[in-house]
Amino acid sequence: xxxxxPARTYRAAVIGSGSGGLTAAIGLAGLGHESVLxxxxxxxxxxxTNVGCIPSKALLHAAATADPQPLxxxxxxxxxxxxxxxxxxxxxxxxxxxxxxxRLTDRRExxxxxxxxxxxxxxxxxxxxxIATGSSPVEFPIEGLDPDRIVTNETLFExxxxxxxxxxxxxxxxxxxxxxxxxxxGAAVSIVELQDRLAVNEDPVVSATIRAALEDRGVAVHxxxxxxxxxxxxxxxxxxxxxxxxxxxxxxIGRRPNTSGLGLDDAGVEHGTRGIxxxxxxxxxxxxxxxxxxxxxxxxxxxxxxAVGRKVVRGIGLPYLPKVGSLGAMANAIYSRxxxxxxxxxxxxxxxxxPTRRRRYEFRFADxxxxxxxxxxxxxxxxxxxxxxxxxxxxxxxxxxxxEMIGIFTLAIDNxxxxxxxxxxxxxxxxxxxxxxxxxxxxxxxxxxxxxxxxWAMTRxxxxxxxxx
Amino acid sequence: xxxxxPARTYRAAVIGSGSGGLTAAIGLAGLGHESVLxxxxxxxxxxxTNVGCIPSKALLHAAATADPQPLxxxxxxxxxxxxxxxxxxxxxxxxxxxxxxxRLTDRRExxxxxxxxxxxxxxxxxxxxxIATGSSPVEFPIEGLDPDRIVTNETLFExxxxxxxxxxxxxxxxxxxxxxxxxxxGAAVSIVELQDRLAVNEDPVVSATIRAALEDRGVAVHxxxxxxxxxxxxxxxxxxxxxxxxxxxxxxIGRRPNTSGLGLDDAGVEHGTRGIxxxxxxxxxxxxxxxxxxxxxxxxxxxxxxAVGRKVVRGIGLPYLPKVGSLGAMANAIYSRxxxxxxxxxxxxxxxxxPTRRRRYEFRFADxxxxxxxxxxxxxxxxxxxxxxxxxxxxxxxxxxxxEMIGIFTLAIDNxxxxxxxxxxxxxxxxxxxxxxxxxxxxxxxxxxxxxxxxWAMTRxxxxxxxxx
Numbered sequence: 001x002x003x004x005x006p007a008r009t010y011r012a013a014v015i016g017s018g019s020g021g022l023t024a025a026i027g028l029a030g031l032g033h034e035s036v037l038x039x040x041x042x043x044x045x046x047x048x049t050n051v052g053c054i055p056s057k058a059l060l061h062a063a064a065t066a067d068p069q070p071l072x073x074x075x076x077x078x079x080x081x082x083x084x085x086x087x088x089x090x091x092x093x094x095x096x097x098x099x100x101x102x103r104l105t106d107r108r109e110x111x112x113x114x115x116x117x118x119x120x121x122x123x124x125x126x127x128x129x130x131i132a133t134g135s136s137p138v139e140f141p142i143e144g145l146d147p148d149r150i151v152t153n154e155t156l157f158e159x160x161x162x163x164x165x166x167x168x169x170x171x172x173x174x175x176x177x178x179x180x181x182x183x184x185x186g187a188a189v190s191i192v193e194l195q196d197r198l199a200v201n202e203d204p205v206v207s208a209t210i211r212a213a214l215e216d217r218g219v220a221v222h223x224x225x226x227x228x229x230x231x232x233x234x235x236x237x238x239x240x241x242x243x244x245x246x247x248x249x250x251x252x253i254g255r256r257p258n259t260s261g262l263g264l265d266d267a268g269v270e271h272g273t274r275g276i277x278x279x280x281x282x283x284x285x286x287x288x289x290x291x292x293x294x295x296x297x298x299x300x301x302x303x304x305x306x307a308v309g310r311k312v313v314r315g316i317g318l319p320y321l322p323k324v325g326s327l328g329a330m331a332n333a334i335y336s337r338x339x340x341x342x343x344x345x346x347x348x349x350x351x352x353x354x355p356t357r358r359r360r361y362e363f364r365f366a367d368x369x370x371x372x373x374x375x376x377x378x379x380x381x382x383x384x385x386x387x388x389x390x391x392x393x394x395x396x397x398x399x400x401x402x403x404e405m406i407g408i409f410t411l412a413i414d415n416x417x418x419x420x421x422x423x424x425x426x427x428x429x430x431x432x433x434x435x436x437x438x439x440x441x442x443x444x445x446x447x448x449x450x451x452x453x454x455x456w457a458m459t460r461x462x463x464x465x466x467x468x469x
Numbered sequence: 470x471x472x473x474x475p476a477r478t479y480r481a482a483v484i485g486s487g488s489g490g491l492t493a494a495i496g497l498a499g500l501g502h503e504s505v506l507x508x509x510x511x512x513x514x515x516x517x518t519n520v521g522c523i524p525s526k527a528l529l530h531a532a533a534t535a536d537p538q539p540l541x542x543x544x545x546x547x548x549x550x551x552x553x554x555x556x557x558x559x560x561x562x563x564x565x566x567x568x569x570x571x572r573l574t575d576r577r578e579x580x581x582x583x584x585x586x587x588x589x590x591x592x593x594x595x596x597x598x599x600i601a602t603g604s605s606p607v608e609f610p611i612e613g614l615d616p617d618r619i620v621t622n623e624t625l626f627e628x629x630x631x632x633x634x635x636x637x638x639x640x641x642x643x644x645x646x647x648x649x650x651x652x653x654x655g656a657a658v659s660i661v662e663l664q665d666r667l668a669v670n671e672d673p674v675v676s677a678t679i680r681a682a683l684e685d686r687g688v689a690v691h692x693x694x695x696x697x698x699x700x701x702x703x704x705x706x707x708x709x710x711x712x713x714x715x716x717x718x719x720x721x722i723g724r725r726p727n728t729s730g731l732g733l734d735d736a737g738v739e740h741g742t743r744g745i746x747x748x749x750x751x752x753x754x755x756x757x758x759x760x761x762x763x764x765x766x767x768x769x770x771x772x773x774x775x776a777v778g779r780k781v782v783r784g785i786g787l788p789y790l791p792k793v794g795s796l797g798a799m800a801n802a803i804y805s806r807x808x809x810x811x812x813x814x815x816x817x818x819x820x821x822x823x824p825t826r827r828r829r830y831e832f833r834f835a836d837x838x839x840x841x842x843x844x845x846x847x848x849x850x851x852x853x854x855x856x857x858x859x860x861x862x863x864x865x866x867x868x869x870x871x872x873e874m875i876g877i878f879t880l881a882i883d884n885x886x887x888x889x890x891x892x893x894x895x896x897x898x899x900x901x902x903x904x905x906x907x908x909x910x911x912x913x914x915x916x917x918x919x920x921x922x923x924x925w926a927m928t929r930x931x932x933x934x935x936x937x938x
Contacts, residue, residue: 019898053899057842077842302898310893325893333897341897373526373546401870403900408876414894415886424779424794425883428802428810429488429771430522431872 004036004096006123009110011035012316013126015102015262017089018046019302020293021132023309024316029094031317036124037095038102038115044086046134047153047294048302054078055157056177060335063184070185074157098122103263104129104289111267111288128288128316131269131276132305133262135255135294144230145249152251163187163248167235169227171198174252176210176336179219190220190243192227192235194253199334202342203382203396205362210398213338213378257295280327282312290315304330329413333403338379341406344394344413350384354468357461359387359446361439365399368438370430376400381435383409383419383443388451388458390418390443400432408436419443473505473565475592478579480504481785482595484571484731486558487515488771489762490601492778493785498563500786505593506564507571507584513555515603516622516763517771523547524626525646529804532653539654543626567591572732573598573758580736580757597757597785600738600745601774602731604724604763613699614718621720632656632717636704638696640667643721645679645805648688659689659712661696661704663722668803671811672851672865674831679867682807682847726764749796751781759784773799798882802872807848810875813863813882819853823937826930828856828915830908834868837907839899845869850904852878852888852912857920857927859887859912869901877905888912 004010011033014025022044025037043050058077062070090097100117102124113124137152151159153174162185168175171193179189191198191214197207198214198221211221225239227249235243257275270277270285274297282290290312293305307327314321331343350358365371365379379399385392395409412422422440427433447454473479480502483494491513494506512519527546531539559566569586571593582593606621620628622643631654637644640662648658660667660683666676667683667690680690694708696718704712726744739746739754743766751759759781762774776796783790800812819827834840834848848868854861864878881891891909896902916923 048898054838054842057839057899061843077844081838081841303895303903306898307893307895328893328895330895331897333900369523369550370526372550373523374530375546401873403897404870404874404902405876407874407894407896407900407902407905408880410896411877411880411886411891411894415884415890417880417884421884422880424776424797425876425880426772426776426797426799427876427879428800428872429517429775430526431802431876433873433876434772436876 001093001095002090002097004098004124006125009125009127010096011126012128012130013038013102013111013113013124014130014132015113016046016132016134016295017044017085018132018134018293018305019048020134020305020309021046021130022085022089023306024130024132024290024292024312025089025095026092027310027313028317029092031313032094033317034094034096036098036126037089038098038100038113038124040099040101042099043082044089045082049082049085050078051154051157053302054081056153056174056181057335059157059181060177063181064337071157071159071162078157098124101261103261104267104269105263106266106268108267108286108288114263128290130282130312130316131262131284131289131291131295132293132309133258133295135257135275135300137251138254138256139251142227142230142249149247150249150251156250159248165190165243165246165248167192167227167243167246167249169249169251170253171195171200171221171223172252172254173199173334175250176214176334176340178250178252179214180336183214183217183219188245189214189218190222190246192222192225192237192243194224194226196224198223199340201332201347202340202398203347203394205380205382206340206342206396206398209378209380210336210338210340214336216378255294255300257297259295280308280311281315281323282308283315299330301330301332329410331403331406331410333406335403338399339402340396340398341402342394342396343406343410344384344392347394350393353393354461354464356457357386357465358384358393359443360384361442363435363438363442365432365435368430368432368434370432370434373430374400379432381439383439385419385443386458387461388447388454390420390422390447391416392418399435405433405436408433420447470562470564471559471566473567473593475594478594478596479565480595481597481599482507482571482580482582482593483599483601484582485515485601485603485764486513486554487601487603487762487774488517489603489774489778490515490599491554491558492775493599493601493759493761493781494558494564495561496779496782497786498561500782501563502786503563503565505567505595506558507567507569507582507593509568509570511568512551513558514551518551518554519547520623520626522771523550525622525643525650526804528626528650529646532650533806540626540628540631547626567593570730572730573736573738574732575735575737577736577755577757583732597759599751599781599785600731600753600758600760600764601762601778602727602764604726604744604769606720607723607725608720611696611699611718618716619718619720625719628717634659634715634717636661636696636712636715636718638718638720639722640664640669640690640692641721641723642668642803644719645683645803645809647719647721648683649805652683652686652688657714658687659691659715661691661694661706661712663693663695665693667692668809670801670816671809671867672816672863674849674851675809675811675865675867678847678849679805679807679809683805685847724763724769726766728764747777749777749780750784750792751777752784768799770799770801798879800872800875800879802875804872807868808871809865809867810871811863811865812875812879813853813861816863819862822862823930823933825926826855826934827853827862828912829853830911832904832907832911834901834904837899837901837903839901839903842899843869848901850908852908854888854912855927856930857916857923859889859891859916860885861887868904874902874905877902889916
């Protein structure tokens with residue numbers, strides 16, 4: 001419902017109505033707790049619904065299915081969902097909706113939050129505060145380029161027409177998805193990435209695969225360089241090359257947490273450049289102040305914000321339950337074509353492990369029977385596993401339905417099922433998932449034919465890793 | 470290599486070079502055993518490669534991507550794969566290839582097989598015999614219809630042109646896939662199924678979903694009836710309705726095992742109308758005679774034949790290893806649009822369980838965020854689970870990437886992971902797989918809020934099931 005009672009102390013004040021905030025507010029309502037949901041924008045849903053996952057997926061689908069009005073279809077779908085969520089929050093019987101900018105104060109029992117609304121400043125009192133203010137794209141001017149030609153995910157979907165030539169700055173999820181969508185829509189597409197490969201958080205083989213697929217479709221990929229300036233409509237890059245005839249530039253090089261103006265220092269909430277310092281349960285340095293999602297830098301995905309949001313609901317709503325059990329494995333997905341998904345340890349974490357201890361397996365979809373009938377050129381499954389035990393350290397998929405298939409590995413990691421236990425698992429013929437079966441077979445061949453050797457290698461590697469710590 | 474030495478006793482004689490036979494012969498070769506591979510046809514690969522999974526998937530892909538020569542592309546891909554497999558078998562150093570019709574004799578130590586080749590009858594001696602002769606489509610004449618207009622999967626892909634109007638008799642995998650492909654190719658498509666729904670081995674909700682999707686695309690579906698006769702080019706059905714202007718009829722009502730002429734009675738191998746009686750390890754009633762795949766009726770899929778084929782390899786090649794552990798859960802998949810996949814107990818097995826003990830969960834893809842952006846109308850995940858424990862009895866998916874996603878449930882079933890343990894598993898946003906997460910949440914809500922009630926229901930149900938046995 002709209003509005004709240006300033007004299008009342010609510011169970012929680014939730015700041016931000018994106019994925020993390022909605023999960024917290026709705027979850028607490030489900031447990032019978034009333035909360036105040038504070039949102040600065042006039043629509044609910046945050047980045048994901050309004051300028052992120054939802055419009056990007058809608059545009060990808062509209063583009064792939066040759067929708068004649070791709071951008072207006074995208075906005076229509078996005079607005080429909082945002083309106084639905086907004087109405088739901090404004091009418092929810094135990095969520096009190098307040099529109100305005102919130103800041104914490106040093107009054108802690110209960111926590112007192114000041115909200116700058118259209119009608120002036122109001123006070124919200126709550127036992128708990130959940131900060132879910134998200135993040136914003138990093139923006140910067142480009143010399144010689146009219147600022148009107150620079151867009152981010154916040155403005156990209158408002159365009160009336162498909163650009164003739166779009167330059168995507170950054171080689172991450174947003175750029176790869178938009179390269180796919182705008183490529184399908186007939187735009188010329190260039191990507192400029194400062195690092196030496198696309199999708200730097202993914203396995204290098206994944207980077208090479210998505211690059212080859214995009215280049216095959218005519219996308220120009222420039223890595224290891226950046227735009228120095230524009231001469232008219234020509235981008236001049238640091239490596240001396242140029243990109244001519246550009247009419248739009250999308251900045252997608254990273255995100256910064258929305259922490260400013262929140263009164264974090266007044267309230268004593270520890271934070272840094274990555275955002276608010278919080279643990280897997282969303283707990284911050286201040287008792288009763290929780291933080292979820294992008295604003296923490298711990299997770300930068302909707303499912304990440306949801307997962308921690310659920311922990312926060314449990315922490316606030318069922319405080320007598322023990323806070324044991326870590327978060328489940330958190331897969332990443334990029335809905336480019338081919339799709340990308342990965343789960344497990346980060347590349348750095350793997351790099352830090354003794355090479356003696358692990359083995360790497362790759363299987364290309366082209367070498368599966370379905371990859372043959374469907375003539376899949378670009379696609380691969382990569383698994384880094386511990387030798388002997390087969391413990392899955394990291395799995396990466398680039399190819400059809402990667403984001404649907406990754407759950408096989410997520411479930412395996414969550415439940416301590418290694419490649420060894422996956423031996424004998426039957427995948428339907430001729431699914432793409434059979435590539436996973438081929439990797440398991442390779443592991444079995446390496447392992448079952450030389451158990452002592454593999455055991456020693458694993459043991460030596462573990463020992464080295466333990467000594468190094 | 471081509472040919473064998475009649476005086477020598479091989480480790481195994483493998484009859485049939487389809488999925489099951491190839492798995493056995495190649496697997497035994499991998500363990501260092503020589504075998505004789507006997508194939509009646511002049512190409513290797515059996516039904517799957519030549520007239521089954523491979524050409525059907527190639528045609529589905531060619532049709533979906535508007536290939537201008539869909540049928541010749543299909544044959545080109547199929548022939549390429551079949552030729553590759555044929556060359557591989559003819560050149561394999563430890564597989565002796567003999568072309569001809571094989572039959573068992575009553576000489577058992579070693580087993581003596583007679584092969585009717587182009588050069589007359591030859592004898593093959595082997596310690597073990599693996600029968601992998603597959604199955605054939607059930608065929609029958611239709612009154613008033615020119616037999617030339619009747620095709621099966623064995624002749625369908627040889628057509629030069631896309632028919633104007635194709636009638637598919639039977640509502641199983643072949644018909645649903647071919648309705649999808651020929652619909653995409655612009656043919657008028659009708660399906661006639663004797664039972665009251667399509668895909669009778671699948672959940673009724675799956676049947677209704679695929680029917681609605683096909684009907685939306687203009688496929689005419691006639692259930693609970695059959696073709697009585699043809700008047701010219703018009704099919705007259707048992708329910709009085711007619712299908713006009715038919716130019717091709719595909720018989721796809723079922724399969725019969727290829728057991729005749731094999732000398733099974735001479736050799737004393739038990740068999741019936743379903744095929745050769747064999748267990749999960751491929752063992753028949755005669756020591757040293759094994760059977761895998763369609764000819765047993767135990768599995769009617771390529772992955773089923775492969776899975777039992779691998780057990781047979783272990784049984785023959787590593788006989789000292791104990792034969793413990795059952796086959797993993799065996800998913801089914803139909804590559805129609807939407808795709809269908811399921812795993813777990815059969816519908817009959819579930820029906821036989823006390824309803825007190827189980828709960829049914831359904832979640833439509835349309836109600837996921839991705840289903841919304843991609844405007845998925847037809848699609849659902851259905852899970853039958855035991856109450857309290859959350860043990861997955863059966864999971865069915867009809868929708869995008871069903872055959873890739875089903876592995877999440879296969880792995881769960883193989884490892885005794887129920888919906889309870891899946892609670893907290895994170896699926897990437899906004900994947901279709903999030904529908905699985907929604908089902909897990911529903912289970913958690915039902916269960917965690919009423920643990921004693923759920924425990925009693927499960928216990929009562931189990932007790933009833935035990936008493937009934």
